[in-house]
Amino acid sequence: MFDNINFEIIPNTMDALSLRQNVISQNIANYETPGYKRKYVDFENELQKALSEDSALTLKVNRDQHINNTLSLGKIQPNIQIDDSKSLRDDGNNVDPDVELVRMTQNTLKYNTLSRLMTYAIQRYETAIRGGK
Amino acid sequence: MMDGLFKVLDIAASGMTAERFRLDVISQNLANSDTTRTEEGGPYRRKTVIFQEALNESANGSKNFGGVKVSSIVEDPSPFRLVYDPNHPDADAEGYVSYPNVNVLREMVDMMSAQRAYEMNAAVVNSAKSMYNSALGIGR
Amino acid sequence: MTDGINGINGIDPNKLVPEKTKQEDKNLDFSKLLKDAIEEVNSIQKNADKVAADYAAGNITDIHQVMIAAEKASLSLQLTTEVTNRIVEAYKEIMRMQI
Numbered sequence: 001m002f003d004n005i006n007f008e009i010i011p012n013t014m015d016a017l018s019l020r021q022n023v024i025s026q027n028i029a030n031y032e033t034p035g036y037k038r039k040y041v042d043f044e045n046e047l048q049k050a051l052s053e054d055s056a057l058t059l060k061v062n063r064d065q066h067i068n069n070t071l072s073l074g075k076i077q078p079n080i081q082i083d084d085s086k087s088l089r090d091d092g093n094n095v096d097p098d099v100e101l102v103r104m105t106q107n108t109l110k111y112n113t114l115s116r117l118m119t120y121a122i123q124r125y126e127t128a129i130r131g132g133k
Numbered sequence: 134m135m136d137g138l139f140k141v142l143d144i145a146a147s148g149m150t151a152e153r154f155r156l157d158v159i160s161q162n163l164a165n166s167d168t169t170r171t172e173e174g175g176p177y178r179r180k181t182v183i184f185q186e187a188l189n190e191s192a193n194g195s196k197n198f199g200g201v202k203v204s205s206i207v208e209d210p211s212p213f214r215l216v217y218d219p220n221h222p223d224a225d226a227e228g229y230v231s232y233p234n235v236n237v238l239r240e241m242v243d244m245m246s247a248q249r250a251y252e253m254n255a256a257v258v259n260s261a262k263s264m265y266n267s268a269l270g271i272g273r
Numbered sequence: 274m275t276d277g278i279n280g281i282n283g284i285d286p287n288k289l290v291p292e293k294t295k296q297e298d299k300n301l302d303f304s305k306l307l308k309d310a311i312e313e314v315n316s317i318q319k320n321a322d323k324v325a326a327d328y329a330a331g332n333i334t335d336i337h338q339v340m341i342a343a344e345k346a347s348l349s350l351q352l353t354t355e356v357t358n359r360i361v362e363a364y365k366e367i368m369r370m371q372i
Contacts, residue, residue, distance in 0.1 A: 006322060009325070009326050010325065018138055018264070021141050021260070022140050022141055022198055025140075028148060028253050029144050029145060029151070031250050031253070033184040044331035048332060051326055051332075097250075100253075104256070104260050105260065107260075108263050109336075111268075112264065113336055114325075115268050115270065115271045116267070116340075117339065117343055119271050121322075121343075123272075123347060124318070127350050127354055128350065
């Protein structure tokens with residue numbers, strides 16, 4: 001039952017977003033640290049690639065293939081990268097606090113939405129289990 | 134990975150601590166902007182804080198993020214303000230008094246930026262709380 | 274009235290529609306109804322899953338798209354569950370009537 005896309009992709013993505021929140025927080029805390037270069041998390045590209053290669057998400061379903069592919073979709077690793085771009089400040093620090101704050105808001109929103117979607121999926125299972133009673 | 138969100142709180146807390154410390158130093162500068170006599174002799178010299186990224190050696194990946202720490206407090210080497218006032222008790226042989234190299238306007242600007250940085254870290258705490266609460270609500 | 278009845282003695286059993294056939298028609302209708310309903314709701318679920326995955330991957334940025342798909346899936350499942358329950362009960366009712 002838990003090979004469903006929702007129980008693999010959504011928790012995996014939420015892990016990545018939680019990591020991203022850490023990284024953004026580190027950037028903001030080091031806004032005035034001389035020489036500090038901002039970090040970011042790479043995740044969506046990997047997931048996009050895996051999704052476009054996965055035929056389970058097209059509406060034609062092949063049962064066996066479905067199970068194999070979705071299990072690997074839940075294992076995408078996020079990774080932390082350093083943004084080396086030049087800074088406009090003379091202390092070498094390239095953190096732009098406005099950008100970091102906006103990213104943080106987007107990240108929070110996405111995390112909250114995904115947890116809402118997870119809830120929907122769980123409730124659908126509950127409906128099916130109860131048989132509508 | 135719930136500890137991921139707790140880590141965010143630690144990191145933001147370190148940012149707030151560092152900025153609070155910086156505010157203390159700025160406040161010290163402002164309070165002593167006219168101090169011509171210190172314990173070491175001579176006028177007060179402006180101080181600034183140097184920040185450093187805090188990393189814990191224990192683990193790798195993001196687990197070692199520790200936010201930021203104050204690595205040192207340094208004195209500003211720029212020259213003192215000389216004011217001609219031969220009647221002042223601290224006047225030197227030519228009648229000049231050395232005043233601290235504290236520029237009040239500069240300190241005010243620094244203070245606003247410390248305050249802004251402090252508020253940004255507080256915003257991080259709020260966002261982590263929001264995420265945590267919504268994760269707690271999964272399934273309800 | 275019906276073709277199989279001509280006067281008092283003229284009942285022609287072959288002309289009357291046998292009940293067995295009626296029973297089979299009802300069977301076909303029910304199973305087709307159920308099958309169609311299940312397929313429809315299944316495709317709505319799949320769409321909701323796909324939209325959620327696209328959102329996670331950053332392909333979709335509009336939250337309303339995602340939420341509407343999820344809500345549709347939830348509602349259609351509840352509706353279908355309720356409808357299939359009723360269909361099954363109606364079927365059972367009719368089955369009881371045969372005896």
